[in-house]
Amino acid sequence: MSEPLVFHYDVDxxxxxSAGTASVAVKKSLRQLGLPSEVIRxxxxxxxxxxxxxxxxxxxxxxxxxxxxxxxxxxxxxxGPGIEDVDKAxxxxxxTATAEIHSLGxxxxxxxxxMKRYSDxxxxxxxxxxxxxxxxxxxxx
Amino acid sequence: MKISTVKELLNAKVLCGEDELDRHVYSACGCDMMxxxxxxxxxxxxxxxxxxxPQVVRTAVMMDMVCIVFVRSKQxxxxxxxxxxxxxxxVMATDMRLYEACGRLYSNGLQKDxxxxxx
Numbered sequence: 001m002s003e004p005l006v007f008h009y010d011v012d013x014x015x016x017x018s019a020g021t022a023s024v025a026v027k028k029s030l031r032q033l034g035l036p037s038e039v040i041r042x043x044x045x046x047x048x049x050x051x052x053x054x055x056x057x058x059x060x061x062x063x064x065x066x067x068x069x070x071x072x073x074x075x076x077x078x079x080g081p082g083i084e085d086v087d088k089a090x091x092x093x094x095x096t097a098t099a100e101i102h103s104l105g106x107x108x109x110x111x112x113x114x115m116k117r118y119s120d121x122x123x124x125x126x127x128x129x130x131x132x133x134x135x136x137x138x139x140x141x
Numbered sequence: 142m143k144i145s146t147v148k149e150l151l152n153a154k155v156l157c158g159e160d161e162l163d164r165h166v167y168s169a170c171g172c173d174m175m176x177x178x179x180x181x182x183x184x185x186x187x188x189x190x191x192x193x194x195p196q197v198v199r200t201a202v203m204m205d206m207v208c209i210v211f212v213r214s215k216q217x218x219x220x221x222x223x224x225x226x227x228x229x230x231x232v233m234a235t236d237m238r239l240y241e242a243c244g245r246l247y248s249n250g251l252q253k254d255x256x257x258x259x260x
Binding site: 017019021023024027037044048102104105107108114 | 173196
């Protein structure tokens with residue numbers, strides 16, 4: 001595998017029912033590529049949390065998964081409201097989600113902390129009123 | 142613990158995955174918050190929950206879980222069952238509340254993150 005493989009997904013932000021579809025598709029594709037199951041699990045959980053965040057907070061966005069020989073990158077981009085306080089958002093239990101989101105089983109303040117927990121490197125670029133880009137890298141070996 | 146034992150202990154009805162009841166589960170998680178599930182659960186687990194939506198199945202898929210039990214007589218939609226079926230996940234429903242269902246599994250040997258002798 002010399003050229004990186006790129007998977008691109010549009011994440012629909014209008015319908016919560018479909019949230020997570022892209023992550024399920026990525027998991028399936030990566031299994032077919034034969035990546036180690038622990039790597040697949042880490043990156044699909046990290047992407048799933050990110051995808052849910054995009055649906056909850058930013059009316060959707062795009063997800064790109066780039067597979068190289070040594071690592072997998074996940075780039076999640078949205079044009080949502082931006083994150084006001086990234087340090088706070090990284091704390092377990094801190095959430096700005098509404099009661100409606102809680103009733104759907106999310107908004108426990110574990111999304112970003114889980115993304116950090118399951119990725120080897122993570123960076124967040126965010127600007128209020130413009131959007132957020134989260135990049136995560138998971139090493140294969 | 143075999144999934145068939147989970148079914149018996151919880152007096153549960155199997156809604157999909159009837160052919161997979163001989164598979165084993167080694168840990169369990171009783172939870173309505175899916176992000177908590179994503180934070181803590183180990184391999185080959187059973188998820189007990191009162192939350193009914195497609196994200197329960199997708200969460201289980203992400204965690205490589207093998208069985209979902211809906212408590213308090215909650216009935217998943219056909220769409221949810223189809224998602225689970227495609228992922229090879231057994232789905233059951235029980236009349237028990239989450240607390241009792243977890244307690245029964247725990248006291249019969251399915252304990253946190255432990256690989257126990259089959260019971």
